[in-house]
Amino acid sequence: MRRLAVVGIAACTLATVSAAAQQAPAPPNAPPGVPPGGPGGGALPPAIVMVKPLTEAQKLVASLPPPQQGVGGPANLLPDAPKPSADPRDFQGGWNHDTPLVFRMQHDMYGEPAPYNMTGAKVLQRRVESLNQGKPFANASSICRPPGIQWQHDLNMPFQIFQNSKYVEFVFEEYHGRWYIQLDPNIAPPAEKQYMGYSIGHWEGNTLVVETTNMKQGFYLDVDGTPLSRNGKLITRIRKIDDGQRRPFLEMETTIVDPTYYTEPWSVVRRFGWNPASFKEYNCEEQIGDPAGSAVAGFVFEPQD
Numbered sequence: 001m002r003r004l005a006v007v008g009i010a011a012c013t014l015a016t017v018s019a020a021a022q023q024a025p026a027p028p029n030a031p032p033g034v035p036p037g038g039p040g041g042g043a044l045p046p047a048i049v050m051v052k053p054l055t056e057a058q059k060l061v062a063s064l065p066p067p068q069q070g071v072g073g074p075a076n077l078l079p080d081a082p083k084p085s086a087d088p089r090d091f092q093g094g095w096n097h098d099t100p101l102v103f104r105m106q107h108d109m110y111g112e113p114a115p116y117n118m119t120g121a122k123v124l125q126r127r128v129e130s131l132n133q134g135k136p137f138a139n140a141s142s143i144c145r146p147p148g149i150q151w152q153h154d155l156n157m158p159f160q161i162f163q164n165s166k167y168v169e170f171v172f173e174e175y176h177g178r179w180y181i182q183l184d185p186n187i188a189p190p191a192e193k194q195y196m197g198y199s200i201g202h203w204e205g206n207t208l209v210v211e212t213t214n215m216k217q218g219f220y221l222d223v224d225g226t227p228l229s230r231n232g233k234l235i236t237r238i239r240k241i242d243d244g245q246r247r248p249f250l251e252m253e254t255t256i257v258d259p260t261y262y263t264e265p266w267s268v269v270r271r272f273g274w275n276p277a278s279f280k281e282y283n284c285e286e287q288i289g290d291p292a293g294s295a296v297a298g299f300v301f302e303p304q305d
Helices: 056-062 120-130 149-154
Strands: 015-017 051-053 094-099 159-163 167-172 180-181 198-205 208-211 233-243 249-257 266-274
Touching: 051 180, 056 120, 120 208, 149 167, 149 266
Parallel strands: 180 198
Antiparallel strands: 015 051, 094 159, 094 266, 159 167, 167 180, 198 208, 208 233, 233 249, 249 266
């Protein structure tokens, strides 16, 4: 799974407009990508637009070669394809990330640069530089370990959701991954830490709010290596939205809480279209150790901080 990023130098911006300061809150059923406050974004007059200078860590991240541009789009549904449940709390069935793959999460859901501290910026720097030198680090996905929740659902591969009153479970085609969300707060978490962490969820209206902690190790949040430490936390808000055109979708808003690498929590949002098609076979072992290819697939081990 070696991926080569486009080589170039991003302009180091000295200031960025604070989108949160310009925009009113999003309406509760607005699809992702529509600016908060409606199509116009609810922008305030230019005279009071706030300017937020980049930190030294953000300048370092901005100076890195830019990521690849992702591809991807909605799956084509057959006219007789089954429909999902009309229950807004019933997520069961097949879904697929139907927007372009994000190789590196450079901004939050409001367009602000990710709030790196210098430790986090240097981790990303070494990962991007190693990737561009043709010597990518061996992250979890390259050695067939569970690569973490964000990686699993962010790639353009389908997943199935199963649920009842006690749990919600995501089963991914890629890596045969599994994200188990416990809904009963009285059940104790596993004694041993797991790669995907421990996820506990509760309903707020028709939105499932999931908190994931207790990861066995830190992992990549995306292909280029946006980091999450083993002590980090992910808060995921999941809701089902009907676009009125037989194209219902899931919206997942993920808040990253990790003082090891970031100065404050920050959030990204993703959309997943209804895709009831069945899985294809997936063989993780083909990417490393395959006799037909390289024994190590060009990966090197990352230094440990």
